[in-house]
Amino acid sequence: MDEQPADSLREVEHELTALLRRGRAISWEIASEVHPNLEPNAYGLLLWLRRSGSTRLTDLATRLGVGKGTLSRQIHSLEALGLVRRVPDPSDRRAAQLSLTEEGQRRFDAARASRLGQIRQALQNWPARDVAEFARLMRQFNDAWG
Template sequence: MGAAVQGTGDQEFLALERELSVFLRRARASSGEMAREVHPELEPAAYGLLVRLEETGRQRATELAAYFGVGKATMSRQLRALEGLGLVTREQDPADGRAFLVRLTDEGRARFLRVRDARRSRYMRKLAGWDRGEVAELARLLHQLNKRAEA
């Protein structure tokens, strides 16, 4: 009886859930494609690490783990894999000699930027009929959703 007696206020959230489910399914598939374009052996989940490292420059593994909401062991495994592929490197943190900072290698950055630019071109083609203000509003709303998810 619970599902049949939903208030009208729930409809917006049900629609949001449905659309986000489709969007996330497509995003996962797209991330897998992007990861393979960067390197055939790159795990789809690791593509987001490259995005973050390009954005921030370099970070500690613990900061990356906190940002993505994963454990230290998972992050260490993903970073070792990226390091093994020559896409990232670790260097001692000048602020704390016991810690390491992770950054993209030149090869990792070049591969990532090539794929990112191709992805941006695809978005531009898919959203060609949209007003730039609509694109900006969608980006703003997604940013707001992501920020609240971090909290």
């Protein structure tokens, strides 16, 4: 692959920093939409649980790149809020399966609809092919990042 020009890499860094800053602000908003006591970084955890339906704590920790202890504490707080349930894994009673509760799913879906509305509004003047390409490039970047 060709060496990337330094100016282009600095521009990517600048735009990524702006995106992350904006994302943190949006995370505070959307977390409070899900539940007033929800930590902002928990939205991503809820997203993974919504996508997977049910998953083992160890698999989720590996996927998110966090320790099992850290994830267990986060799950505990989500359980206390009534958003997540932990049940014994039928194939291994020592392990737990995690999933959203009905209330967690309802609250997450409502907050997600709000977020998707914001994204839709930001991209409303983009051609559909550009939106698809943007999604492809973001996925490629995230896959390369790790």
